[in-house]
Amino acid sequence: MEYALTANHLMKKYGRSNALDNFSMQVPKGAIYGFVGKNGAGKTTLIRLACGLQSPTSGTFTLYGVKNTQKGIRKARRRMGAVVEAPSIYLDLSAADNLKQQYHVLGLPSFDGIPELLKLTGLNDTGKKKAKDFSLGMRQRLGIAIALAGRPDLLILDEPANGLDPQGIIEIRELILRLNREQQITVLISSHILDELSRLATHYGFIDKGHMVKEMTAKELKAACRKCTRLTVTATAILVRTLDRMGLEYEVISDTQTDIYGEFPLTELTLALAKEHCSILSLHEHDESLENYYINLVGGDKYE
Template sequence: MEEYILRTINLSKKYKDKLIVDNVNMNIRRGDIYGFIGENGAGKTSVIRLITGLVKITSGNIILFNSDIEENIKTQRKRIGSLIESPALYPEMTAYQNLEAIRLQRGISGKQEIDRVLDLVNLKNTKNKKVKNFSLGMKQKLAIAIALLGDPEFLILDEPINGLDPVSIVEIRELLKKINKDKDTTILISSHILKELNQLATTYGVISNGKLIDEFSSQDLEQRCKLSLDIKVDDINRAVIIIEEQLNTNNFKVIKDNTIKLFDYINQPGKVSSVLVKNNIEIQQIMTNGEDLEDYYVNLIGGCKNV
Protein backbone atom coordinates (compact mmCIF):
# COMPACT_ATOMS: atom_id res chain seq x y z
CA MET A 1 0.00 0.00 0.00
CA GLU A 2 1.35 3.43 -0.96
CA GLU A 3 2.23 5.76 1.90
CA TYR A 4 1.24 9.38 1.49
CA ILE A 5 3.21 12.13 3.19
CA LEU A 6 0.57 14.70 2.24
CA ARG A 7 -2.97 14.64 0.95
CA THR A 8 -5.27 17.61 0.67
CA ILE A 9 -9.02 17.16 0.51
CA ASN A 10 -10.93 19.97 -1.23
CA LEU A 11 -8.45 22.46 0.20
CA SER A 12 -9.72 26.02 -0.27
CA LYS A 13 -8.73 29.54 0.71
CA LYS A 14 -10.83 32.63 0.24
CA TYR A 15 -9.75 36.22 0.77
CA LYS A 16 -12.82 38.42 1.07
CA ASP A 17 -14.92 37.24 -1.88
CA LYS A 18 -12.07 35.85 -3.97
CA LEU A 19 -11.36 32.11 -3.97
CA ILE A 20 -7.61 31.83 -4.54
CA VAL A 21 -7.30 28.12 -3.73
CA ASP A 22 -10.26 26.18 -5.08
CA ASN A 23 -10.93 22.61 -3.83
CA VAL A 24 -7.37 21.36 -4.36
CA ASN A 25 -6.86 17.59 -4.00
CA MET A 26 -3.11 17.01 -3.91
CA ASN A 27 -1.44 13.64 -3.33
CA ILE A 28 2.25 13.37 -2.45
CA ARG A 29 3.72 9.94 -1.75
CA ARG A 30 6.71 9.23 0.44
CA GLY A 31 9.86 9.56 -1.66
CA ASP A 32 8.24 11.74 -4.34
CA ILE A 33 9.91 14.79 -5.81
CA TYR A 34 6.68 16.62 -6.56
CA GLY A 35 7.03 19.36 -9.18
CA PHE A 36 4.36 22.01 -8.53
CA ILE A 37 3.68 24.00 -11.70
CA GLY A 38 1.60 27.09 -12.33
CA GLU A 39 1.83 30.58 -13.72
CA ASN A 40 2.33 33.59 -11.43
CA GLY A 41 -0.81 34.05 -9.37
CA ALA A 42 -2.06 30.51 -10.06
CA GLY A 43 -2.10 29.68 -6.33
CA LYS A 44 1.16 27.72 -5.81
CA THR A 45 2.47 29.78 -2.91
CA SER A 46 -0.98 30.03 -1.33
CA VAL A 47 -1.29 26.22 -1.31
CA ILE A 48 2.19 25.92 0.19
CA ARG A 49 1.34 28.45 2.90
CA LEU A 50 -1.79 26.47 3.77
CA ILE A 51 0.20 23.23 4.00
CA THR A 52 2.82 24.79 6.28
CA GLY A 53 0.22 26.49 8.47
CA LEU A 54 1.22 30.05 7.64
CA VAL A 55 -2.35 30.93 6.69
CA LYS A 56 -5.67 29.56 7.92
CA ILE A 57 -7.69 27.14 5.79
CA THR A 58 -11.11 28.41 4.69
CA SER A 59 -12.45 24.91 3.99
CA GLY A 60 -11.23 21.41 3.29
CA ASN A 61 -8.67 19.25 5.07
CA ILE A 62 -4.98 18.42 5.15
CA ILE A 63 -3.74 14.92 5.95
CA LEU A 64 -0.07 15.19 6.92
CA PHE A 65 1.93 12.09 7.83
CA ASN A 66 -1.38 10.19 8.02
CA SER A 67 -2.94 12.61 10.50
CA ASP A 68 -5.85 14.97 9.87
CA ILE A 69 -6.34 16.12 13.49
CA GLU A 70 -5.41 19.79 13.78
CA GLU A 71 -3.34 19.47 16.95
CA ASN A 72 -1.43 16.50 15.53
CA ILE A 73 -0.79 18.35 12.28
CA LYS A 74 0.85 21.17 14.22
CA THR A 75 3.25 18.62 15.71
CA GLN A 76 3.83 16.88 12.36
CA ARG A 77 4.84 20.19 10.76
CA LYS A 78 8.05 19.99 12.81
CA ARG A 79 9.08 17.27 10.36
CA ILE A 80 8.89 19.80 7.48
CA GLY A 81 11.65 22.07 6.21
CA SER A 82 10.49 24.91 4.01
CA LEU A 83 11.62 27.78 1.84
CA ILE A 84 8.71 30.06 1.00
CA GLU A 85 9.22 33.24 -0.99
CA SER A 86 12.14 35.27 0.41
CA PRO A 87 13.06 34.28 3.98
CA ALA A 88 14.13 36.92 6.48
CA LEU A 89 17.92 36.92 6.71
CA TYR A 90 20.05 38.96 9.09
CA PRO A 91 22.22 41.06 6.74
CA GLU A 92 24.82 42.01 9.36
CA MET A 93 25.43 38.36 10.27
CA THR A 94 27.40 35.65 8.51
CA ALA A 95 25.76 32.55 7.04
CA TYR A 96 26.88 30.56 10.08
CA GLN A 97 25.39 33.13 12.48
CA ASN A 98 22.11 33.19 10.57
CA LEU A 99 21.85 29.42 10.79
CA GLU A 100 22.78 29.42 14.48
CA ALA A 101 19.96 31.88 15.21
CA ILE A 102 17.46 29.67 13.37
CA ARG A 103 18.84 26.52 15.02
CA LEU A 104 18.31 27.97 18.49
CA GLN A 105 14.88 29.31 17.57
CA ARG A 106 13.75 25.86 16.40
CA GLY A 107 15.39 23.98 19.26
CA ILE A 108 17.60 21.90 16.97
CA SER A 109 20.47 20.29 18.87
CA GLY A 110 24.10 20.22 17.79
CA LYS A 111 26.13 23.00 16.22
CA GLN A 112 27.58 20.44 13.81
CA GLU A 113 24.23 20.63 12.03
CA ILE A 114 25.20 24.09 10.78
CA ASP A 115 28.43 22.82 9.23
CA ARG A 116 26.49 19.97 7.63
CA VAL A 117 23.99 22.18 5.81
CA LEU A 118 26.58 24.80 4.84
CA ASP A 119 28.61 22.04 3.27
CA LEU A 120 25.56 20.70 1.44
CA VAL A 121 24.86 24.05 -0.25
CA ASN A 122 28.54 24.86 -0.85
CA LEU A 123 28.69 27.86 1.50
CA LYS A 124 31.14 26.45 4.03
CA ASN A 125 33.96 28.73 2.90
CA THR A 126 32.07 32.03 3.33
CA LYS A 127 33.68 32.37 6.81
CA ASN A 128 33.26 35.95 8.08
CA LYS A 129 31.50 37.34 5.03
CA LYS A 130 28.29 39.11 6.02
CA VAL A 131 25.06 38.19 4.28
CA LYS A 132 24.59 41.80 3.09
CA ASN A 133 27.60 41.19 0.84
CA PHE A 134 26.23 37.92 -0.59
CA SER A 135 25.10 37.66 -4.18
CA LEU A 136 21.44 36.84 -4.82
CA GLY A 137 22.42 33.26 -5.58
CA MET A 138 24.36 32.92 -2.31
CA LYS A 139 21.37 34.24 -0.37
CA GLN A 140 19.17 31.68 -2.07
CA LYS A 141 21.58 28.90 -1.14
CA LEU A 142 21.52 30.10 2.48
CA ALA A 143 17.72 30.03 2.41
CA ILE A 144 17.85 26.41 1.22
CA ALA A 145 20.34 25.62 3.99
CA ILE A 146 17.85 27.01 6.52
CA ALA A 147 15.16 24.72 5.11
CA LEU A 148 17.53 21.75 5.48
CA LEU A 149 18.27 22.40 9.17
CA GLY A 150 17.16 19.48 11.30
CA ASP A 151 17.22 16.99 8.43
CA PRO A 152 13.48 17.24 7.58
CA GLU A 153 11.51 14.29 6.21
CA PHE A 154 9.43 16.57 3.99
CA LEU A 155 11.09 19.47 2.21
CA ILE A 156 8.95 22.23 0.68
CA LEU A 157 10.74 24.65 -1.63
CA ASP A 158 8.97 27.55 -3.33
CA GLU A 159 11.00 28.69 -6.37
CA PRO A 160 14.34 27.60 -4.81
CA ILE A 161 16.53 28.23 -7.86
CA ASN A 162 15.48 31.84 -8.41
CA GLY A 163 18.55 33.98 -8.91
CA LEU A 164 20.97 31.07 -9.21
CA ASP A 165 23.54 30.88 -11.99
CA PRO A 166 23.59 27.74 -14.18
CA VAL A 167 26.37 26.08 -12.15
CA SER A 168 24.51 26.66 -8.88
CA ILE A 169 21.28 25.35 -10.40
CA VAL A 170 23.01 22.09 -11.26
CA GLU A 171 24.48 21.92 -7.73
CA ILE A 172 21.05 22.35 -6.13
CA ARG A 173 19.49 19.82 -8.52
CA GLU A 174 22.10 17.22 -7.64
CA LEU A 175 21.76 18.03 -3.93
CA LEU A 176 17.99 17.48 -4.01
CA LYS A 177 18.40 14.23 -5.94
CA LYS A 178 20.96 13.05 -3.38
CA ILE A 179 18.90 13.75 -0.26
CA ASN A 180 15.84 12.27 -1.94
CA LYS A 181 17.74 9.09 -2.78
CA ASP A 182 19.95 8.74 0.31
CA LYS A 183 17.46 9.80 2.97
CA ASP A 184 14.15 9.11 1.20
CA THR A 185 13.31 12.77 1.75
CA THR A 186 10.03 13.75 0.13
CA ILE A 187 10.25 17.06 -1.73
CA LEU A 188 7.61 19.50 -2.94
CA ILE A 189 9.24 22.01 -5.28
CA SER A 190 7.62 24.79 -7.25
CA SER A 191 9.50 26.38 -10.12
CA HIS A 192 8.81 28.35 -13.27
CA ILE A 193 11.99 26.90 -14.83
CA LEU A 194 10.21 23.89 -16.26
CA LYS A 195 13.14 22.46 -18.20
CA GLU A 196 15.03 22.20 -14.92
CA LEU A 197 12.05 20.74 -13.08
CA ASN A 198 11.75 18.15 -15.82
CA GLN A 199 15.20 16.82 -14.84
CA LEU A 200 14.23 16.47 -11.20
CA ALA A 201 10.59 15.70 -10.52
CA THR A 202 9.10 12.21 -10.28
CA THR A 203 5.52 13.49 -10.01
CA TYR A 204 3.83 16.70 -11.14
CA GLY A 205 0.86 18.80 -10.13
CA VAL A 206 -0.44 21.59 -12.36
CA ILE A 207 -2.44 24.44 -10.84
CA SER A 208 -4.30 27.19 -12.71
CA ASN A 209 -6.64 29.83 -11.32
CA GLY A 210 -6.47 28.17 -7.91
CA LYS A 211 -7.53 24.74 -9.20
CA LEU A 212 -5.31 21.66 -9.44
CA ILE A 213 -6.11 20.63 -13.00
CA ASP A 214 -3.80 17.64 -13.37
CA GLU A 215 -1.49 15.29 -11.46
CA PHE A 216 0.76 12.84 -13.27
CA SER A 217 3.97 10.87 -12.87
CA SER A 218 7.15 11.36 -14.88
CA GLN A 219 6.28 8.08 -16.63
CA ASP A 220 2.85 9.49 -17.55
CA LEU A 221 4.53 12.60 -18.91
CA GLU A 222 6.88 10.53 -21.02
CA GLN A 223 3.94 8.72 -22.57
CA ARG A 224 1.96 11.90 -23.14
CA CYS A 225 4.90 13.74 -24.69
CA LYS A 226 6.68 10.98 -26.60
CA LEU A 227 7.58 11.47 -30.23
CA SER A 228 5.00 10.52 -32.83
CA LEU A 229 4.46 10.71 -36.56
CA ASP A 230 1.26 12.73 -36.94
CA ILE A 231 -0.59 11.86 -40.14
CA LYS A 232 -3.71 13.74 -41.24
CA VAL A 233 -5.66 11.79 -43.86
CA ASP A 234 -8.93 11.96 -45.79
CA ASP A 235 -10.21 8.53 -44.69
CA ILE A 236 -9.24 7.73 -41.12
CA ASN A 237 -10.89 4.31 -40.98
CA ARG A 238 -9.18 2.92 -44.08
CA ALA A 239 -5.85 4.44 -43.04
CA VAL A 240 -6.04 2.65 -39.69
CA ILE A 241 -6.67 -0.70 -41.39
CA ILE A 242 -3.75 -0.19 -43.80
CA ILE A 243 -1.36 0.77 -40.99
CA GLU A 244 -2.35 -2.33 -39.00
CA GLU A 245 -2.20 -4.73 -41.94
CA GLN A 246 0.66 -3.41 -44.07
CA LEU A 247 2.88 -1.70 -41.51
CA ASN A 248 2.17 -4.42 -38.92
CA THR A 249 1.67 -2.11 -35.95
CA ASN A 250 -1.11 -1.00 -33.64
CA ASN A 251 1.16 1.37 -31.76
CA PHE A 252 -0.87 4.45 -32.62
CA LYS A 253 -3.89 6.41 -31.54
CA VAL A 254 -6.52 8.37 -33.43
CA ILE A 255 -7.01 11.98 -32.39
CA LYS A 256 -9.20 14.79 -33.66
CA ASP A 257 -9.17 16.21 -37.20
CA ASN A 258 -8.69 12.82 -38.91
CA THR A 259 -5.17 12.56 -37.50
CA ILE A 260 -3.30 9.42 -36.48
CA LYS A 261 -0.44 9.61 -33.98
CA LEU A 262 1.88 6.80 -35.03
CA PHE A 263 4.55 5.91 -32.44
CA ASP A 264 6.48 3.56 -34.75
CA TYR A 265 8.29 4.50 -37.97
CA ILE A 266 9.21 7.92 -36.48
CA ASN A 267 12.27 8.13 -38.72
CA GLN A 268 10.58 6.58 -41.76
CA PRO A 269 7.87 9.04 -42.84
CA GLY A 270 8.63 8.25 -46.49
CA LYS A 271 7.81 4.59 -46.02
CA VAL A 272 4.55 5.39 -44.22
CA SER A 273 3.55 7.91 -46.89
CA SER A 274 4.33 5.46 -49.67
CA VAL A 275 2.19 2.69 -48.17
CA LEU A 276 -0.78 4.99 -47.61
CA VAL A 277 -0.59 6.65 -51.04
CA LYS A 278 -0.37 3.26 -52.81
CA ASN A 279 -3.66 2.44 -51.14
CA ASN A 280 -5.31 5.65 -52.36
CA ILE A 281 -5.20 7.42 -48.99
CA GLU A 282 -4.80 11.15 -49.40
CA ILE A 283 -2.23 12.51 -46.93
CA GLN A 284 -3.09 16.07 -46.02
CA GLN A 285 -0.25 16.47 -43.55
CA ILE A 286 2.53 14.33 -42.10
CA MET A 287 5.01 15.57 -39.50
CA THR A 288 7.06 14.43 -36.53
CA ASN A 289 5.70 15.79 -33.29
CA GLY A 290 6.67 15.69 -29.65
CA GLU A 291 6.52 17.84 -26.52
CA ASP A 292 8.58 18.51 -23.45
CA LEU A 293 7.19 19.51 -20.05
CA GLU A 294 7.04 23.16 -21.05
CA ASP A 295 5.11 22.45 -24.25
CA TYR A 296 2.78 20.09 -22.43
CA TYR A 297 2.14 22.63 -19.68
CA VAL A 298 1.43 25.47 -22.12
CA ASN A 299 -1.01 23.30 -24.08
CA LEU A 300 -2.66 22.07 -20.88
CA ILE A 301 -3.07 25.56 -19.43
CA GLY A 302 -4.17 26.95 -22.79
CA GLY A 303 -6.80 24.24 -23.08
CA CYS A 304 -7.95 24.84 -19.54
CA LYS A 305 -8.30 28.57 -20.05
CA ASN A 306 -10.25 28.08 -23.27
CA VAL A 307 -12.85 25.82 -21.67
Protein backbone atom coordinates in the same frame (compact mmCIF):
# COMPACT_ATOMS: atom_id res chain seq x y z
CA MET B 1 1.17 4.16 -0.31
CA GLU B 2 2.40 6.57 2.36
CA TYR B 3 1.98 10.29 1.73
CA ALA B 4 4.02 13.15 3.14
CA LEU B 5 1.34 15.71 2.24
CA THR B 6 -2.25 15.44 1.06
CA ALA B 7 -4.94 18.03 0.42
CA ASN B 8 -8.62 17.19 0.45
CA HIS B 9 -11.14 19.54 -1.20
CA LEU B 10 -9.29 22.62 0.05
CA MET B 11 -10.85 26.03 -0.41
CA LYS B 12 -9.08 29.31 0.25
CA LYS B 13 -10.97 32.53 -0.41
CA TYR B 14 -9.67 36.08 -0.54
CA GLY B 15 -12.75 38.23 -0.66
CA ARG B 16 -14.79 36.98 -3.62
CA SER B 17 -11.91 35.19 -5.35
CA ASN B 18 -10.86 31.58 -4.80
CA ALA B 19 -7.10 31.05 -4.60
CA LEU B 20 -7.80 27.34 -4.08
CA ASP B 21 -11.07 25.81 -5.23
CA ASN B 22 -11.93 22.22 -4.25
CA PHE B 23 -8.23 21.45 -4.45
CA SER B 24 -6.88 17.95 -3.74
CA MET B 25 -3.37 16.51 -4.05
CA GLN B 26 -1.21 13.60 -2.87
CA VAL B 27 2.56 13.89 -2.42
CA PRO B 28 4.05 10.39 -1.95
CA LYS B 29 6.69 9.90 0.71
CA GLY B 30 10.14 9.87 -0.91
CA ALA B 31 9.05 11.74 -4.05
CA ILE B 32 10.39 14.83 -5.74
CA TYR B 33 7.02 16.37 -6.54
CA GLY B 34 6.92 19.04 -9.24
CA PHE B 35 4.10 21.48 -8.52
CA VAL B 36 3.40 23.20 -11.83
CA GLY B 37 1.20 26.20 -12.55
CA LYS B 38 1.06 29.75 -13.87
CA ASN B 39 1.72 32.70 -11.59
CA GLY B 40 -1.42 33.16 -9.53
CA ALA B 41 -2.62 29.58 -10.05
CA GLY B 42 -2.57 28.87 -6.29
CA LYS B 43 0.83 27.22 -5.76
CA THR B 44 2.10 29.58 -3.06
CA THR B 45 -1.30 29.61 -1.34
CA LEU B 46 -1.15 25.83 -0.92
CA ILE B 47 2.40 26.10 0.44
CA ARG B 48 1.37 28.80 2.92
CA LEU B 49 -1.48 26.62 4.19
CA ALA B 50 0.82 23.62 4.63
CA CYS B 51 3.33 25.75 6.54
CA GLY B 52 0.65 27.12 8.87
CA LEU B 53 1.09 30.70 7.61
CA GLN B 54 -2.58 30.82 6.66
CA SER B 55 -5.71 28.75 7.36
CA PRO B 56 -8.00 27.16 4.76
CA THR B 57 -11.51 28.49 4.29
CA SER B 58 -12.72 24.90 4.15
CA GLY B 59 -11.43 21.41 3.44
CA THR B 60 -8.45 19.72 5.08
CA PHE B 61 -4.85 18.75 4.47
CA THR B 62 -2.57 16.25 6.19
CA LEU B 63 1.12 16.10 6.99
CA TYR B 64 2.31 12.52 7.39
CA GLY B 65 -1.27 11.44 8.09
CA VAL B 66 -2.04 14.13 10.66
CA LYS B 67 -4.94 16.43 9.72
CA ASN B 68 -4.56 20.19 10.04
CA THR B 69 -7.56 20.14 12.41
CA GLN B 70 -5.85 17.75 14.85
CA LYS B 71 -3.72 18.77 17.81
CA GLY B 72 -0.76 16.82 16.48
CA ILE B 73 -0.37 19.08 13.42
CA ARG B 74 2.23 21.27 15.16
CA LYS B 75 4.37 18.25 15.91
CA ALA B 76 3.93 17.03 12.33
CA ARG B 77 5.10 20.43 11.04
CA ARG B 78 8.40 19.89 12.82
CA ARG B 79 9.07 17.24 10.17
CA MET B 80 8.84 19.91 7.49
CA GLY B 81 11.22 22.61 6.27
CA ALA B 82 10.34 25.29 3.73
CA VAL B 83 11.68 28.16 1.68
CA VAL B 84 8.64 30.23 0.71
CA GLU B 85 9.00 32.86 -2.03
CA ALA B 86 12.45 34.16 -0.90
CA PRO B 87 14.95 32.80 1.65
CA SER B 88 14.56 34.34 5.12
CA ILE B 89 18.14 35.21 5.98
CA TYR B 90 20.00 37.87 7.97
CA LEU B 91 22.05 39.72 5.38
CA ASP B 92 24.55 41.10 7.91
CA LEU B 93 25.38 37.65 9.28
CA SER B 94 27.57 34.88 7.93
CA ALA B 95 26.12 31.55 6.80
CA ALA B 96 27.17 29.90 10.08
CA ASP B 97 25.66 32.71 12.18
CA ASN B 98 22.41 32.54 10.19
CA LEU B 99 22.21 28.85 11.04
CA LYS B 100 22.95 29.57 14.71
CA GLN B 101 19.98 31.95 14.78
CA GLN B 102 17.77 29.20 13.34
CA TYR B 103 19.09 26.72 15.90
CA HIS B 104 18.06 29.17 18.65
CA VAL B 105 14.57 29.50 17.13
CA LEU B 106 14.20 25.71 17.04
CA GLY B 107 15.57 25.33 20.55
CA LEU B 108 18.30 22.93 19.45
CA PRO B 109 20.80 22.14 22.26
CA SER B 110 24.06 22.60 20.32
CA PHE B 111 25.56 23.84 17.07
CA ASP B 112 27.16 20.49 16.25
CA GLY B 113 25.14 20.01 13.07
CA ILE B 114 26.07 23.34 11.47
CA PRO B 115 29.37 22.29 9.79
CA GLU B 116 27.56 19.35 8.18
CA LEU B 117 24.79 21.61 6.85
CA LEU B 118 27.31 24.10 5.46
CA LYS B 119 29.18 21.31 3.70
CA LEU B 120 25.98 19.75 2.37
CA THR B 121 24.86 23.05 0.81
CA GLY B 122 28.32 23.99 -0.48
CA LEU B 123 28.78 26.93 1.92
CA ASN B 124 31.53 25.49 4.12
CA ASP B 125 34.18 27.80 2.64
CA THR B 126 32.29 31.07 3.13
CA GLY B 127 33.82 31.76 6.56
CA LYS B 128 32.83 35.16 7.96
CA LYS B 129 31.59 36.48 4.63
CA LYS B 130 28.23 38.18 5.16
CA ALA B 131 25.14 36.92 3.36
CA LYS B 132 24.63 40.32 1.70
CA ASP B 133 27.82 39.61 -0.28
CA PHE B 134 26.60 36.18 -1.42
CA SER B 135 25.49 35.46 -4.96
CA LEU B 136 21.77 34.79 -5.47
CA GLY B 137 22.49 31.07 -5.75
CA MET B 138 24.45 31.07 -2.49
CA ARG B 139 21.60 32.86 -0.72
CA GLN B 140 19.17 30.27 -2.06
CA ARG B 141 21.38 27.45 -0.77
CA LEU B 142 21.65 29.20 2.60
CA GLY B 143 17.85 29.39 2.72
CA ILE B 144 17.71 25.65 2.09
CA ALA B 145 20.34 25.04 4.79
CA ILE B 146 18.20 27.00 7.27
CA ALA B 147 15.13 24.95 6.23
CA LEU B 148 17.16 21.78 6.87
CA ALA B 149 18.25 22.83 10.37
CA GLY B 150 15.47 20.84 12.04
CA ARG B 151 16.32 17.72 9.98
CA PRO B 152 12.97 17.63 8.15
CA ASP B 153 11.50 14.67 6.31
CA LEU B 154 9.64 17.00 3.91
CA LEU B 155 11.23 20.00 2.21
CA ILE B 156 9.03 22.55 0.41
CA LEU B 157 10.71 24.89 -2.06
CA ASP B 158 8.84 27.74 -3.72
CA GLU B 159 10.51 28.59 -7.07
CA PRO B 160 14.03 27.60 -5.88
CA ALA B 161 15.70 28.35 -9.24
CA ASN B 162 13.94 31.66 -9.87
CA GLY B 163 16.41 34.30 -11.05
CA LEU B 164 19.44 32.04 -10.87
CA ASP B 165 22.11 31.84 -13.55
CA PRO B 166 22.74 28.45 -15.24
CA GLN B 167 25.46 27.49 -12.75
CA GLY B 168 23.23 28.39 -9.81
CA ILE B 169 20.40 26.28 -11.25
CA ILE B 170 22.73 23.29 -11.61
CA GLU B 171 23.90 23.67 -7.99
CA ILE B 172 20.35 23.78 -6.66
CA ARG B 173 19.39 20.77 -8.80
CA GLU B 174 22.31 18.69 -7.55
CA LEU B 175 21.56 19.66 -3.95
CA ILE B 176 17.89 18.63 -4.25
CA LEU B 177 18.84 15.30 -5.81
CA ARG B 178 21.36 14.62 -3.01
CA LEU B 179 18.83 15.43 -0.30
CA ASN B 180 16.28 13.13 -1.88
CA ARG B 181 18.54 10.20 -2.76
CA GLU B 182 21.02 10.23 0.13
CA GLN B 183 18.81 11.47 2.97
CA GLN B 184 15.43 10.26 1.68
CA ILE B 185 13.88 13.72 2.08
CA THR B 186 10.58 14.19 0.25
CA VAL B 187 10.73 17.41 -1.79
CA LEU B 188 7.83 19.51 -3.08
CA ILE B 189 9.04 22.00 -5.68
CA SER B 190 6.83 24.78 -6.95
CA SER B 191 8.32 25.91 -10.25
CA HIS B 192 7.58 27.42 -13.65
CA ILE B 193 10.98 26.42 -15.10
CA LEU B 194 9.53 23.28 -16.61
CA ASP B 195 12.59 22.07 -18.47
CA GLU B 196 14.61 22.12 -15.24
CA LEU B 197 11.79 20.47 -13.31
CA SER B 198 11.77 17.58 -15.78
CA ARG B 199 15.35 16.77 -14.73
CA LEU B 200 14.27 16.33 -11.11
CA ALA B 201 10.68 15.34 -10.57
CA THR B 202 9.43 11.81 -9.93
CA HIS B 203 5.82 13.03 -9.66
CA TYR B 204 3.86 16.01 -10.96
CA GLY B 205 0.80 18.02 -10.01
CA PHE B 206 -0.61 20.51 -12.53
CA ILE B 207 -2.65 23.33 -10.99
CA ASP B 208 -4.72 25.94 -12.83
CA LYS B 209 -6.98 28.62 -11.32
CA GLY B 210 -6.93 26.92 -7.93
CA HIS B 211 -7.88 23.49 -9.30
CA MET B 212 -5.68 20.40 -9.47
CA VAL B 213 -5.95 19.58 -13.17
CA LYS B 214 -3.93 16.36 -13.09
CA GLU B 215 -1.46 14.38 -10.97
CA MET B 216 0.87 11.83 -12.52
CA THR B 217 4.23 10.11 -12.19
CA ALA B 218 7.22 11.07 -14.30
CA LYS B 219 6.83 7.76 -16.13
CA GLU B 220 3.18 8.51 -16.93
CA LEU B 221 4.11 11.99 -18.11
CA LYS B 222 6.78 10.63 -20.42
CA ALA B 223 4.20 8.32 -21.97
CA ALA B 224 1.66 11.15 -22.27
CA CYS B 225 4.04 13.57 -23.96
CA ARG B 226 3.24 12.79 -27.53
CA LYS B 227 5.81 12.23 -30.20
CA CYS B 228 5.69 14.58 -33.13
CA THR B 229 7.44 15.00 -36.44
CA ARG B 230 8.90 18.37 -37.41
CA LEU B 231 8.69 19.08 -41.13
CA THR B 232 10.60 21.78 -42.96
CA VAL B 233 8.87 22.59 -46.25
CA THR B 234 9.10 25.10 -49.09
CA ALA B 235 5.54 26.39 -48.60
CA THR B 236 3.97 26.23 -45.15
CA ALA B 237 0.60 27.56 -46.34
CA ILE B 238 0.25 24.60 -48.73
CA LEU B 239 1.29 22.19 -45.97
CA VAL B 240 -1.31 23.62 -43.57
CA ARG B 241 -4.11 23.28 -46.15
CA THR B 242 -3.07 19.69 -46.83
CA LEU B 243 -2.89 18.79 -43.12
CA ASP B 244 -6.36 20.28 -42.59
CA ARG B 245 -7.78 18.18 -45.44
CA MET B 246 -6.17 15.06 -43.94
CA GLY B 247 -7.54 15.87 -40.47
CA LEU B 248 -4.10 15.84 -38.82
CA GLU B 249 -3.13 17.72 -35.65
CA TYR B 250 -0.27 20.15 -36.09
CA GLU B 251 1.39 23.34 -34.85
CA VAL B 252 3.12 25.89 -37.07
CA ILE B 253 6.53 26.67 -35.56
CA SER B 254 7.91 29.15 -38.10
CA ASP B 255 7.59 30.22 -41.73
CA THR B 256 9.16 26.94 -42.83
CA GLN B 257 8.66 24.48 -39.93
CA THR B 258 5.57 22.68 -38.65
CA ASP B 259 5.14 19.98 -35.98
CA ILE B 260 2.74 17.15 -36.84
CA TYR B 261 1.46 15.13 -33.86
CA GLY B 262 0.87 11.39 -33.85
CA GLU B 263 1.25 8.90 -36.68
CA PHE B 264 0.50 10.02 -40.24
CA PRO B 265 0.81 8.56 -43.78
CA LEU B 266 4.08 10.13 -44.94
CA THR B 267 3.83 8.87 -48.53
CA GLU B 268 0.29 10.21 -48.93
CA LEU B 269 1.33 13.57 -47.49
CA THR B 270 4.41 13.79 -49.71
CA LEU B 271 2.41 13.05 -52.87
CA ALA B 272 -0.31 15.53 -51.90
CA LEU B 273 2.28 18.26 -51.36
CA ALA B 274 4.08 17.43 -54.62
CA LYS B 275 0.84 17.99 -56.57
CA GLU B 276 0.90 21.58 -55.32
CA HIS B 277 4.65 21.99 -55.93
CA CYS B 278 5.56 21.95 -52.25
CA SER B 279 8.63 19.96 -51.22
CA ILE B 280 9.64 18.48 -47.86
CA LEU B 281 13.19 19.69 -47.16
CA SER B 282 13.71 17.76 -43.92
CA LEU B 283 11.88 15.91 -41.18
CA HIS B 284 12.77 14.53 -37.75
CA GLU B 285 10.88 13.07 -34.81
CA HIS B 286 10.98 14.46 -31.28
CA ASP B 287 8.94 14.25 -28.08
CA GLU B 288 6.51 16.94 -27.02
CA SER B 289 8.05 19.11 -24.31
CA LEU B 290 6.74 19.37 -20.76
CA GLU B 291 5.92 23.00 -21.50
CA ASN B 292 3.73 22.11 -24.47
CA TYR B 293 2.09 19.29 -22.52
CA TYR B 294 1.19 21.71 -19.73
CA ILE B 295 -0.19 24.31 -22.15
CA ASN B 296 -2.31 21.67 -23.90
CA LEU B 297 -3.47 20.31 -20.54
CA VAL B 298 -4.76 23.57 -19.09
CA GLY B 299 -5.40 25.43 -22.33
CA GLY B 300 -4.77 29.11 -22.91
CA ASP B 301 -1.56 31.04 -23.12
CA LYS B 302 1.97 29.99 -22.29
CA TYR B 303 2.73 29.74 -18.59
CA GLU B 304 4.29 32.80 -16.93
